[in-house]
Structure formats: structure tokens, C-alpha cells
Amino acid sequence: MKRLVIDYEKCVGCELCAMRCSLEKTGMVNPSRARIHIVRVEEEGIMMPAVCRHCDQPACIPACPVKNCITRDAETGLVSINAELCIGCKKCTEACPYGGPTGVPRENPRPKQSSTIKVLCDLCRGNPACVEFCPTACLQYTEADPALAEREKKGKEELATLIAQRK
């Protein structure tokens, strides 16, 4: 089964992924609303894409205080947040090691609903828009690749360390 695979070392920091994602998801180019964003440590030349990894055992699910708000589809492996149930508490962001959740304004909020919610990458229903624009194949939508797996694992650990330092 295909998944979004990230060869972290290849990121050149162009943020074309975030620009394309935001256009796809919100109708405007606005990286702050993209489901993928670049985490940087400019003084060390570090740049890494941060996006939901659809973990087998997502840290966000037990952290979320609202039952069934965040779920994982057993068949597809896709982790998603129910916008109606989300209360914008940000506990998923605190728990996620990889910078997955993005805060966006809630569309048409009703009284007592939070003005912002968290969203996750949904892989654009099987045709992720970001992948096409990535110039270095840092982002790939592909079957599991053992050659990439080691590098991706190492990259994930580095990213997790970075994000933890910033919390």
C-alpha cells in the first residue's frame, strides 16, 4: 500500500510542498494553513518537512480529550481529526513528535465552538499534491522501500528531537 515516504536529507527548504498543499486544501497559497510545513534551524542549515506520518500507534489519539475525535482507519492506516468534534485544545500538537497537526480557522463556527481547529494531512485522497512539486523526491508517495526506510527513520528521530526542543 502506498504511503507518503520522506527522504528527509533531500529537503532543500523550498516550501513548494506547503504552498501547493495550502492551495489544494484552502484555495489560497498560504503555507501557514498547509498540512505540511518546513521546520528550520537556519543557523545550522537544517530544514525538514513536518507532516502527519499516519503512525501505526498515533500519539495524538490517547492525548485527545474528545472521544472518537481522532481516529485511525484500520484498512487505510489514515489518521484523521473530526472537525465537528475538535475543540481546538492543541493536545494533539503537544503529543505529536513530528509536527503533524496544523491549526486552521474553523469554517462557519457555531456558538460555543472553538474558532480554530486542528487538521491533518489526508494524502489528498490518494494523489498528494505536494509530491508532484517536490524538486528532489524528498517527498514520495510510494510502496514501502527498504532503502528509504532506514533514512526516513533517522530523519524522523532528528525531527522529533528538534520539535521536542521547541515545545
Next chain:
Amino acid sequence: MTEFCGWAGAVLDVDLTSGKIEKYPLSREMAIKHIGGLGFGTKTLYDNVGPGVDPLSPESVFTIGQGPLCGTLSPAAGRADLVAKSPLTGIFLRSNLGGFFGPELKWAGYDLIIVRGQSPRPVYLWIKDDHFELRDASHLWGKDTWETERILRHENKDHDIKALKIGPAGENMCYSSAIIGDLARACGKCSLAAIWGAKRLKAVAVRGTRGIRIARPKEMVALARELWERFKEDPMYASHSRYGTNTWVGDTVMKSMGGIKPELSSQAFEKLYHKNISCSGCALHCSHWLKVKSGKYAGTQGEGLEGNTQLVGFDLGVGAEFMTYYNNLCNRMGLDTMHPGAAIQWAMSLYRDGIITRADTDGLELTPGNEEALLKMIDMIIRKEGLGEILDMYPVRAAEKLGRGSENYISHCKGYPSPYTGFMSSVKTTLAHAVATRGHDHLTGSPGIETPNRQPEMTNEILERLGREKYGDPTMFTDISYTPQRKYALRVWECENYFAMADMTGTCKFAAREVLLVNGIDIPDFARLLTAATGIEFSPADCTRAAEREMLLERAFNAREGIRRIDDYPFALWYLKKFGRPHPRFDYARLKMSDEDYGKLLDMYYELRGCDLATGIPRADKLNELGLADVAADLARRGILPQPTTARA
């Protein structure tokens, strides 16, 4: 919510004297006529800064602008342009930078920031979406640009703030100073940072979360996809996406200077490449993260290293590791890399010939390769101490102040340093640099292809095919004789036009046709991209006209400041006309072209540009044709507009 797509639709007018900031909508007329970025800046400059305004005074005005393609997914569109009257040259100044500031400004909702006046104390301009204010910067004053950025992000609790900053050099109003975007992006040419220092503006910090609407998003995505694929098929793509300007500028120009120095070559820098990196929205990733792992500068790391900076090392007698260290130092201190390099090279010539001695240099031996002396001299330039004060004023004021015959060792065009006394490696390059509106300059309109030392990928076969396809003349790019031919003037005129379009739209020239020689972005592409972004139908003719309007407005500004035909000559010929005698240290027998022949070529350029042949001043009929009747009226009122003539003085 703005009516616009592509453009953010708002302007900020900042008065540093009163502290007041006014926000008003972008006018449709401004948008259509002047496009954005550079165009908005030049128009604002012409309307606000007249002759007699001291660039370092409170009456001086500068602009920061980004264009309708910036931050929109349009290829390589991450650039912002700053415009002012230059403290160094007293004429038109435009400076442009990539990185991430331009798109952030777009996504915050602003196309143009106008800054006037002078703050009574150090401030920074803070912009977050709809919120903007001037904030106290006394805790930032004196700090280098990297530390300033750290503090701004920390105190505003936001890692994604993008900021333009000056360092100690700009605070001290050095002519050598630069404005730094991110950690390594610079507005270096022509001393704009000195204006910031004079105004006590430490930084402009922006965070943008509003985004930008694209009028025809599907079309934009398809166009971007098409262009990126097209770029990959260009003969220069492999080199540019790997080496950036290290081969395109560095190696190429070194060949014309006597040969590539191995310690300064692209191979030497390649050893320091840790990875390729990009500016916002660009898949060319022509920049690099450099790491020095051994030797005296082990541990140095930073983004770089641009080709013209690489060339600074040539006469200074240093190699890639030192230049990486020097580049970081300049970025942190907010110093241009080229200006102090040129000044120190001048000092080395004077030292070599005994015009200055160790008594003048505080005991420093200013010899090529003396890295310690170079670093001490940089420090003295930033502090304007001793010889450093003189070097900072390089070239004209420096030679006037020092005297002793040092004035015979400078060369410049319109007061901006030029390393060339005579002609450059091609007549087109020479013409382009000499007519450039901000002084000796390669980025105004210098054709990139036609040099005798071009990269091997640019084969005669490719150039002949390109010449045949685009001009019906297979020799268009391969004929590089020093003769006055209209096709040479045409190439410069064309190159100026699409470089102007690049700067008005927010697009990087490295993706433009002159650099990706076969498949780069050309005028018809700009038309399609602008149409997709803004929803307004732009034709290629509209783009050419907008570019012509921009170039003529720049020339009109310069004409108002006293620039005339004589100033569009290469130095040795300028000198001859200015002083009525040959330059004492130049052998005129070596001149590649006679004064008369160059004059004919200049005439051809003026015809194309719409300038009076005798004076170089824009003609009224051309100004009117381009919708600049108010400029024609202004020049006429000042007695500057000449009567129509076809004869040269």
C-alpha cells in the same frame, strides 16, 4: 478583503519621524502600469525624492516591494525589491533579494512599504497580518543580524518571522553596508543599509498568515508544472541546479581574468557543499549550505556562496575556506561583500606601488593572501577607523580624500565601482554595464550568454539554433566582435526588459531566459503567469511596454539627478571626455573599440530605449507613448527635457 488576486492589495506608508503608519489600498492604475516590486518602488521614488534630497536625510524615502507573482507558486518567485536614491552614487538605487521575506510580506497582505522620515530612536517595523507598528529597537541596536533575528523570534514567540535587518555596518551608515534578509540574503549594492542606519531603522519583521488568492489556480499549477519541466531540459539546468553561480559567474569570469584559481574554483567550493538549498518557491536549489571541516576556519558554516563574492577572493589572494568565513562575517555584520572587496583591492594596489605605506594602514601589510590583515581592515571599515574610513567611501570620495595620485587607481561607472577601466569580455556586456541605471552593474541588463569564456554546455550549435529560431540570425549569440551592430544593442534592450519584468513580478533572474538560455522564463511566460495569478489579461506586448516604462522612468530619475550621455560610457572613454585627456595609467591602444564606434552602438541603444541621442535623456514622445506624460511634464518644467534631435553633441 481585497479585490485583487496575485497582488495583496495594500500599501503601508511609514513616517518614522512622527511614528505614524498609514495603510491604504493599492490602486488599480498603479498595479497595471507599474506591476509591482521594483515598479512600485521606482514610481514612488520619482514622485517623492527630487534632486537636492540628501539620501541620508529625513527627506529621503525608500520602498520595499514584492510583485504579483511573489509567493503564488509561480516559478522561482520569492524575491523582493528595495528602491531609493543611493548615498554612494546620488542616483537611482535598486536592490533585490531572495530567500523568504518577499512571500511572507505577500502573505501578510502588503505589496509595498514606503518609509520616510527619521526616527528619534532605534526602532523596528513589526507587521503581522493586519497589525503593524513601530517598536523600540534599543535592545537590538549594536547587535549583529543573526542575533537580531534570534531575539525577534524569541520575543515574539514565533520561529517563522522573516526579517530584513541591518548590522553594525548599517548602523554606522557605512557605504559598504548591506540589509540582510534571513541569514544570508543581501541588499548590498549602492548602500541602502546606510539609509536605514540614518533613519535608525534596525529591522522590518513580518509574519503573514493571510495567504494570497490566485485568480486561475488550475492554470497557475499547470503553468508551474510546465515551466519546471521545461527548465529541466535546458542545457544549463544541470550546472545551475548543482553549482549555482559558482560556475556561471565565478569560474566564467575568472577565465576572463587570467584563469581559474583552483583554490577559488567551483570545485574548491564543491568540497564545502553540505547540501543544495533553495529560496521560497524555487525548485532550482542553486544555493548551498557550506561547511568548512578542516584548516584554520574549521567549524565555519553558512549559506553561500554567490559568484560575485567568490570573485572577491581573486585579487585578495584567498581561497574558498576564507571566503566562506568572510561571507558569514559580512552577513552577520550587515556588510556588502563586493564593495569592501573592491576597496581593499584598491588599497592593495596603492600599497604595492608605495602610495600608501604601513604608516597609513596601522601597521598592516596589505598584501594578497594576508588574511589577518584583511579581517582587520574589514573591522576598520565597519568602524570607519583610520584607513577604513577612506576605504568605506570607495571609489570617488575615497580617492578625493586620500589624494596622492590614488585617483588614478579607481575606475567606476556613475560612481559605482567597476573593476574594468577599458572594455569587458564582450561588447554587449560592456554596453549593458555602462548604461545600467544604478551604476556599473550586471543585473540591470547584461546578457549572460555571449562571452568568449562561456560554459561548455553553451555549444555553438545550441547558440546558432537559438539565434535562428528567435531572431532568424544564427550569429545572434555567436558573433562577439567589437563592432557597432544594432543586434548588440537589441540584446541589451531585451535583457533589460525581461530583467525588469523579473524585478517587477518578484521572479528570480536565475530562472529567466538569460540564465537558462534556451528554456528560461521569457516575456510571453511572464504574460501567462501574470494572467493566471491576477486574472487580468496580460499580453507579451503589455509586459514589454511595462518593462520599457520602468526602464525609462529609471532613466528619467537619473536625468533629473544630472546623469547624461557621457555617464553611459566605459570608464576609460568617460575619463577622456570628462577631463579632456587620456587616463594616465591606461593604454588606449588596447581599447577593443574606438570612441566613435562605441558612440554608434550607444546611439542604437538610445534609439531602442527612446532616449535623446545627444544627452541620453528620455524623449518626450516616448515618455508620452508609455503613459508617462506627467514625467515628461516634470522634466520639461525643470528645463531638462531636450528639444528633439538626431545629432550627437
